[in-house]
Amino acid sequence: MNAPLMAGEVAAGSTPVGPVLHVRDLVKSYDGPVILRSVSFSAYAGVSLAVIGANGSGKSTLLKCLIRLTDPTSGQIEMLGQDVGALGPRALRRFRSRIGVVWQKHNLVPRLSALSNVLHGVQARMSGPRSWWQWAAPAEVRAEAMACLGRVGLADKALQRVDSLSGGQQQRVAIARMLMQRPEIVLADEPDASLDPQSGEDVMRLLSDLARQDGLTLIVISHRLEHTMAFSDRIIGLAGGQITLDVPTAQADPVKLRRFFDKPPE
Numbered sequence: 001m002n003a004p005l006m007a008g009e010v011a012a013g014s015t016p017v018g019p020v021l022h023v024r025d026l027v028k029s030y031d032g033p034v035i036l037r038s039v040s041f042s043a044y045a046g047v048s049l050a051v052i053g054a055n056g057s058g059k060s061t062l063l064k065c066l067i068r069l070t071d072p073t074s075g076q077i078e079m080l081g082q083d084v085g086a087l088g089p090r091a092l093r094r095f096r097s098r099i100g101v102v103w104q105k106h107n108l109v110p111r112l113s114a115l116s117n118v119l120h121g122v123q124a125r126m127s128g129p130r131s132w133w134q135w136a137a138p139a140e141v142r143a144e145a146m147a148c149l150g151r152v153g154l155a156d157k158a159l160q161r162v163d164s165l166s167g168g169q170q171q172r173v174a175i176a177r178m179l180m181q182r183p184e185i186v187l188a189d190e191p192d193a194s195l196d197p198q199s200g201e202d203v204m205r206l207l208s209d210l211a212r213q214d215g216l217t218l219i220v221i222s223h224r225l226e227h228t229m230a231f232s233d234r235i236i237g238l239a240g241g242q243i244t245l246d247v248p249t250a251q252a253d254p255v256k257l258r259r260f261f262d263k264p265p266e
């Protein structure tokens, strides 16, 4: 077993052999002002990359562009060896199935059990109604869903309705559902935002540990400076529609980082 890594250290064995994501000159506007002016950066295998920026600076827009939940205005995104902009509908669906996403709002089905919700994660790579209900899922899929719940520390809550779980537990169910997808890259947009400080930290640590254990690239947005510092290997900062900071976390100056968390002047 690997020794736990200090914040900012890059996992041994995950030394970049090449970027898993290359963004070049990305421009985005939603029929109005330009949100992303010219964004270029890379992300490497097994490296946790934090994206910081003030409210409205375009962090979520950037994440959405990466998987074409919104179409970029121009620019190039190359991810997992694919030219994302060139993908047709079927290829885009297959591509998205390789990307795990954790949102601030987890979109679980409240009246279903934790296990049923996690089983939904398999739909990204396996279709058919049998994966929809835990009582009808094939045994091996069910066992994998239980293992995913175990990894997020919720095996004992498998049969409990998710609306009876705490906010932090619900977010962990959402993470287990994402693991069920067997993703190659994880995008997380403020997974800690709706949670109390302790649960938020627990969720960030869990995501970071899981990514490290599985050698996954994690691209994470957090509004908490201390989480950004503790749970990333590299930080990029968005301001004025551009990346104005790109540093290894271990070399980041907290005073400079703090400016990215302040609201821009009106």
Ligand SMILES: Nc1ncnc2c1ncn2[C@@H]1O[C@H](COP(=O)(O)OP(=O)(O)OP(=O)(O)O)[C@@H](O)[C@H]1O
Binding pocket: 030, 035, 053, 054, 055, 056, 057, 058, 059, 060, 061, 062
């Ligand atoms: N679907 C949309 N249509 C029009 N404008 C949008 C849309 N989504 C976002 N915007 C605008 O784009 C800008 C960037 O929004 P975005 O949500 O990407 O910022 P953010 O950095 O994630 O902010 P926050 O920290 O508040 O989450 C904002 O001015 C927002 O109002």
Ligand SMILES: [Mg+2]
Binding pocket: 059, 060, 061, 189
């Ligand atoms: Mg956002």
